[in-house]
Amino acid sequence: MLSHLKHKNLVSFIGFCDEKDEKIIINKHESHESLEKYLKGSVLTWLQRLQIFVGIAQALNYIHYDAERNISVIHRNIKSSKVLLDDNWEPKLSGFELAMRNTSERRHRLLLAEVIGTIGYMDPVRIGYQRTY
Secondary structure (H helix, E strand, C coil), X not given: CHHHCCCCCECCEEEEEEECCEXXXXXXXXXXXXXXXXXXXXXXXXXXXXXXXXXXXXXXXXXXXXXXXXXXXXXXXXXXXXXEECCCCCXXXXXXXXXXXXXXXXXXXXXXXXXXXXXXXXXXXXXXXXXXX
């Protein structure tokens, strides 16, 4: 799935390994590692934080709504450790292990049968019960 997605704010897909019970996605290494490392300190200015936020929003808009593709992608595990930062502090969304494809015809109506993600980052309403979106 990631090999079909091309956006400046998505991690660069290099390859994958699929052997026995091991499934590994290989991405480009980003020099500043994850956003999680920088949120608590004062390394990032408010302007940098805003630019990172905008980059993440652009990446999500692209995977959810890009009109040129017949599919949309639901990430299902957005959190600061899944946002990598490059040399210029540009955010790169990663962590597509739990992602799900959805056709554009069903984009506005989707039944998610199971709750997947990291509890602390999930919509509290979704944790309690399944719902049609």
